[in-house]
Amino acid sequence: MSASYVASIDQGTTSTRCLLFDHAGRMVSVAQHEHHQHYPRPGWAEHDAAEIWANTLRVLPEALALAGLQPSDVAAVGIANQRETTVVWDRATGRPVAPAITWQDTRTADLVAELGRSAAAPLFEEVCGLTPAGYFAAPRLRWLLDHVPGLQRRARLGEVAFGTMESWLIWNLTGGPDGGVHVTDVTNASRTMLMDIHTLQWDQRLLDALDVPAAMLPEIRPNAQVYGTCTVGLPGVVIGGAFGDQQAALFGQTCFDEGEAKCTYGTGAFLLMNTGASVTPSTHGLLSTVAYALEGEQPVYATEGSIAVAGALVQWFRDSLEMISSAPEIETLARRVEDNGGCYIVPAFAGLFAPRWQADARGVVVGLTSYVTRGHLARAVLEATAWQTCEVVEAVDLDTSLTLSRLRVDGGMTANHLLMQTVADVLDVPVERPLVAESVSLGAAYAAGLAVGFWPDLDVLRGTWRRAALWEPSMSPVVRRRERAAWDRAVQRTLHWVVDEDPDAAPPG
Amino acid sequence: MATIQSIERAAAVLHVLGAVHEPVALGELSRLLDLPKPTVHGIVRTLCEVGFVTQEPDTGRYALGSGLATLGEGLDPHLLRSRAVNWADGLAARTGMEVELGVLTGRTVELVHHVFRPDGSPQRLRVGELQPLATSALGLVLLAFSPAVSASAAREAGDPTPRVSLARAVQLARRQGWACVDSTLRPGVATLAAPLRRHLGHRLGVGVGALGVSGPRDRVLGPSGEPRDDLVTQVVAAAHAVSSTLQERL
Ligand SMILES: Nc1ncnc2c1ncn2[C@@H]1O[C@H](COP(=O)(O)OP(=O)(O)O)[C@@H](O)[C@H]1O
Ligand SMILES: [Mg+2]
Numbered sequence: 149m150s151a152s153y154v155a156s157i158d159q160g161t162t163s164t165r166c167l168l169f170d171h172a173g174r175m176v177s178v179a180q181h182e183h184h185q186h187y188p189r190p191g192w193a194e195h196d197a198a199e200i201w202a203n204t205l206r207v208l209p210e211a212l213a214l215a216g217l218q219p220s221d222v223a224a225v226g227i228a229n230q231r232e233t234t235v236v237w238d239r240a241t242g243r244p245v246a247p248a249i250t251w252q253d254t255r256t257a258d259l260v261a262e263l264g265r266s267a268a269a270p271l272f273e274e275v276c277g278l279t280p281a282g283y284f285a286a287p288r289l290r291w292l293l294d295h296v297p298g299l300q301r302r303a304r305l306g307e308v309a310f311g312t313m314e315s316w317l318i319w320n321l322t323g324g325p326d327g328g329v330h331v332t333d334v335t336n337a338s339r340t341m342l343m344d345i346h347t348l349q350w351d352q353r354l355l356d357a358l359d360v361p362a363a364m365l366p367e368i369r370p371n372a373q374v375y376g377t378c379t380v381g382l383p384g385v386v387i388g389g390a391f392g393d394q395q396a397a398l399f400g401q402t403c404f405d406e407g408e409a410k411c412t413y414g415t416g417a418f419l420l421m422n423t424g425a426s427v428t429p430s431t432h433g434l435l436s437t438v439a440y441a442l443e444g445e446q447p448v449y450a451t452e453g454s455i456a457v458a459g460a461l462v463q464w465f466r467d468s469l470e471m472i473s474s475a476p477e478i479e480t481l482a483r484r485v486e487d488n489g490g491c492y493i494v495p496a497f498a499g500l501f502a503p504r505w506q507a508d509a510r511g512v513v514v515g516l517t518s519y520v521t522r523g524h525l526a527r528a529v530l531e532a533t534a535w536q537t538c539e540v541v542e543a544v545d546l547d548t549s550l551t552l553s554r555l556r557v558d559g560g561m562t563a564n565h566l567l568m569q570t571v572a573d574v575l576d577v578p579v580e581r582p583l584v585a586e587s588v589s590l591g592a593a594y595a596a597g598l599a600v601g602f603w604p605d606l607d608v609l610r611g612t613w614r615r616a617a618l619w620e621p622s623m624s625p626v627v628r629r630r631e632r633a634a635w636d637r638a639v640q641r642t643l644h645w646v647v648d649e650d651p652d653a654a655p656p657g
Numbered sequence: 658m659a660t661i662q663s664i665e666r667a668a669a670v671l672h673v674l675g676a677v678h679e680p681v682a683l684g685e686l687s688r689l690l691d692l693p694k695p696t697v698h699g700i701v702r703t704l705c706e707v708g709f710v711t712q713e714p715d716t717g718r719y720a721l722g723s724g725l726a727t728l729g730e731g732l733d734p735h736l737l738r739s740r741a742v743n744w745a746d747g748l749a750a751r752t753g754m755e756v757e758l759g760v761l762t763g764r765t766v767e768l769v770h771h772v773f774r775p776d777g778s779p780q781r782l783r784v785g786e787l788q789p790l791a792t793s794a795l796g797l798v799l800l801a802f803s804p805a806v807s808a809s810a811a812r813e814a815g816d817p818t819p820r821v822s823l824a825r826a827v828q829l830a831r832r833q834g835w836a837c838v839d840s841t842l843r844p845g846v847a848t849l850a851a852p853l854r855r856h857l858g859h860r861l862g863v864g865v866g867a868l869g870v871s872g873p874r875d876r877v878l879g880p881s882g883e884p885r886d887d888l889v890t891q892v893v894a895a896a897h898a899v900s901s902t903l904q905e906r907l
Contacts, residue, residue: 167743172750173750174747174750174751175743175746175747175750176747176751177898178743178744178747214898214901474733474736474739475739476733476735476736476738476739477733477735477736478735479735480733480734480735560739562742563735563738563739563742564735564739565738565782565784583746583749583750583772583773583775584746584750585742585743585746586743614750614773614775614776614777615773615775615777616746616749616772616773616775617771617772617773617782618773618780618781618782619782
């Protein structure tokens with residue numbers, strides 16, 4: 149076989165990257181570009197899908213060039229993407245009809261509250277396994293259908309297409325207006341609120357409840373399957389798989405067995421645990437989601453603890469407060485002081501996600517005294533991610549009665565050793581990072597490689613996992629209890645901040 | 658004392674660009690400085706190459722470059738680690754050895770990143786560990802490529818290495834583009850390291866760190882006692898790739 153590499157595209161919230169892997173699952177090249185974040189109003193968060201597509205076309209040749217490779221050296225490409233971010237585009241021109249609404253956007257709060265009160269609410273929980281929330285894609289799609297003139301009609305006529313980022317990229321890579329393939333994968337579809345979590349098909353009753361025309365939807369496919377062939381970017385290379393980024397990371401960390409879990413630290417942080425063949429409804433604020441579905445096999449499910457704001461708080465500290473000029477500098481700043489100086493930040497920017505799901509919460513900075521410096525704030529930023537992790541780990545313990553004895557981590561924030569040490573300290577378990585910190589990319593590559601026989605089976609993939617770093621807990625129980633109590637009091641102060649249901653009437657500030 | 662005219666003129670160009678708050682066209686620059694256009698053009702081209710001036714792609718006008726603002730600003734060690742993580746992982750995976758990234762702290766090398774040997778054996782993170790400048794591969798690379806430290810500084814710091822042999826080792830590292838030491842820090846362990854460089858317009862760039870692999874001496878060194886060629890290639894290539902990520906907007 150002449151093609152000895154597999155490519156992956158990780159279309160993330162902050163950037164788009166391409167990684168190339170060899171047979172042993174070792175990274176041989178990476179290229180990456182950030183895209184712009186648009187916040188046109190409080191609570192809104194948008195991306196330009198055309199910019200993301202342009203960045204994709206830049207990173208592919210760059211990654212090849214860095215390793216001295218040609219498209220013909222690539223056996224297949226897999227795609228992972230930020231989930232729930234919603235794009236609608238014109239099938240004839242290939243242009244998005246509106247800015248993409250990202251998963252952090254809260255503009256659909258009212259719509260979702262109304263849906264929650266309607267007769268259809270129990271149907272959603274029963275069929276798609278999700279309690280209606282603004283976090284999922286379908287309410288955003290409904291919002292676009294309501295606000296882009298003529299869109300509902302054009303959707304019914306099949307003139308426009310809906311997709312999350314993987315659909316958008318696959319359609320463009322396979323020819324766009326000129327024969328582009330319009331598909332999504334089961335994991336992304338499981339986050340729309342429109343798919344039956346058992347049959348893995350769109351459910352007409354759910355489509356009707358939100359009045360979404362079926363003509364605009366992509367076809368749902370398994371994670372590892374040849375969807376089509378690239379005409380641009382990687383011309384001639386087959387697209388062998390797609391995954392929502394969090395499920396990709398679970399796959400990339402080779403959590404193929406029930407009870408295996410990982411937490412990925414990027415813009416948000418997401419702890420997923422493999423729950424095997426069964427969908428396990430949570431009583432502690434976790435979500436049921438599809439972990440992966442291989443062609444011709446039963447789907448495997450996962451339970452998920454979603455934290456909306458992790459790295460995003462660091463971005464905010466950098467871009468909005470201008471306290472640092474790059475994200476990693478937060479570690480330098482935080483190490484200037486010994487502790488948080490009594491200061492706590494709870495980043496409920498989009499309400500609180502797991503395990504509380506409080507849409508009316510908003511962020512707080514508490515414990516301020518004249519003693520507090522930038523360094524203490526930097527500590528509080530990092531500790532916020534650690535304590536949020538602790539909350540979802542406790543929810544997993546309660547829900548599954550499986551106690552995590554160690555935590556596998558990955559994602560951009562794992563480069564921050566102070567944060568990883570803090571996570572180990574507050575959880576009181578060892579934290580370990582695999583040799584490929586970009587587990588999202590590795591998972592997408594694994595799917596594509598499986599689809600074309602580059603790798604034979606999951607057992608071979610499991611054998612590739614290697615530990616690159618380990619952080620052992622070293623916090624005393626007394627300190628842990630004290631800090632935990634302070635964090636809990638800080639969280640209490642975020643609750644019920646939003647009193648007006650009108651999303652335009654944001655809190656002062 | 659005679660001044661060097663071209664430097665004086667370059668400074669004048671920078672002063673003008675700094676005083677005017679919007680990009681300036683070549684003709685206007687030449688008028689403001691009362692110099693012929695070709696002369697000014699030569700100066701701004703050179704200043705563009707070293708990153709002190711940028712040219713707007715659309716209008717062709719000139720403005721102060723970011724290279725000036727970052728002058729004198731060190732590279733944050735944690736930023737360096739973040740930029741290096743993926744390539745360091747790839748290097749560990751492909752060589753089967755542990756990877757170290759060191760920067761200069763005072764007159765020693767401090768490890769800011771460490772990747773375990775990918776063999777599943779129990780290991781401890783060595784981030785924060787200090788290594789001597791004169792007797793470690795990372796240190797020799799920093800001595801050879803970082804303008805912030807000189808060999809005499811290493812000696813003042815109490816390194817016992819004779820002056821002549823240290824100078825020779827540093828010179829060799831500079832010529833080869835890498836350094837290798839055998840068994841100085843841990844018996845039986847050899848380390849091979851290459852410089853991480855930040856190019857601020859200069860062709861070669863300034864050394865801001867060193868990236869290396871450590872392993873059993875017989876896996877690092879060939880029969881001749883020199884490091885294995887393929888290992889040299891991999892370490893240099895990874896260091897080069899990390900260096901190129903430092904050019905982008907930080
Ligand atoms: N060294 C670091 N310390 C803290 N946060 C970091 C560090 N490096 C990156 N980040 C944060 O991680 C996020 C980027 O990680 P990434 O895994 O690429 O996220 P995503 O896939 O969501 O775009 C950003 O929010 C950034 O602020
Ligand atoms: Mg990501």
